[in-house]
Amino acid sequence: MTGTAARLWLDSLRRACGYCLLPRVFLWSLVPMLLTSLLALLLGWWFWEPALDAVQGALERWALGAGVLDWLDAVGAGALRSVIAPLVVVALTVPLLAIASLLAVALFMTRRVTRLVAQRRFPALARCEPPAPWPSITRVLLSTLLALTVLLASLPLWLIPPLALLVPPLVWGWLAWRVIGFEALAEHASPVQRRRLLRVHRWPLLAIGLLCGLLAGAASTLWLLSAAALIYAPWLVVLVMGWYTVVFGFACLWFAHYLMAVLAAAPVAAGADSRFGLAIC
DSSP: OOHHHHHHHHHHHHHHHHHTTOHHHHHHHHHHHHHHHHHHHHHHHHHHHHHHHHHHHHHHHSHHHHHHHHHHHHTTOGGGHHHHHHHHHHHHHHHHHHHHHHHHHHHHTHHHHHHHHHHHHOTTOOOOOOOOHHHHHHHHHHHHHHHHHHHHHTGGGGGSHHHHHHHHHHHHHHHHHHHHHHHHTTTTSOHHHHHHHHHHTHHHHHHHHHHHHHHHHGGGGGGGTOHHHHHTHHHHHHHHHHHHHHHHHHHHHHHHHHHHHHHHHTTTSTTHHHHHSOOOO
8 A cells, every 4th residue: 555545545534524513414324224134033033943943953953063062061161051152153153244234334325424424525426328237236136145155164273263363354355456446447447547546546445344343343342241241142242233334434434535536636637647537437
């Protein structure tokens, strides 16, 4: 990351923090927050007990799982048997709910906050013709499928506690870069400019996504606080979904400030083609 990009990156971070306090940004976040919280509640209501029974049965039938349960009994920690199944269910479902939250935020907030940033900071910034929805839909579907594939392939690594807390947030951050970064440019850059900008600025943008993914992953520590957190997981997950919405909404603001500043600087910057990879459409 060059010095100019680093200064722009930090300035965008500062401005995104300030915009989080705007009432309209809070109101925009309510739709994805309510939708994903309702989804989490319904899944918990219908599938929590069946999922616990299925996981408990699988652990008892699996040689390694049965060995772990027997070892807990042997060392006098048999009480921990009751938290293993909830922990496994939470570990498998929460990353998927986080992806659902990210996609909901990208759908309901990204273009709105980008318009807000452009109107308040760069009113002269040109807008392109309304883009066709298919490129965005295709990118979202392919990126989400790849993220789910990586999560599935990395499941064995989750047996190592630090990696279990790191891998999902890193996947969320990558997905935020792919989806939110793309959507933030939908109304102010042509398809060619959009792809080129995301390529030229991939490292600053990826850093935004990864940091926000790790920030969202901080909620995972809730499940490590006590066994009660796992017992009441179907209800506590609503709070977690709220946290995800806040973090990914903040990511929208950060991406918007960074990308709109790049677009606004492109026409007047010397060597704009090589530095920014675009011109205003």
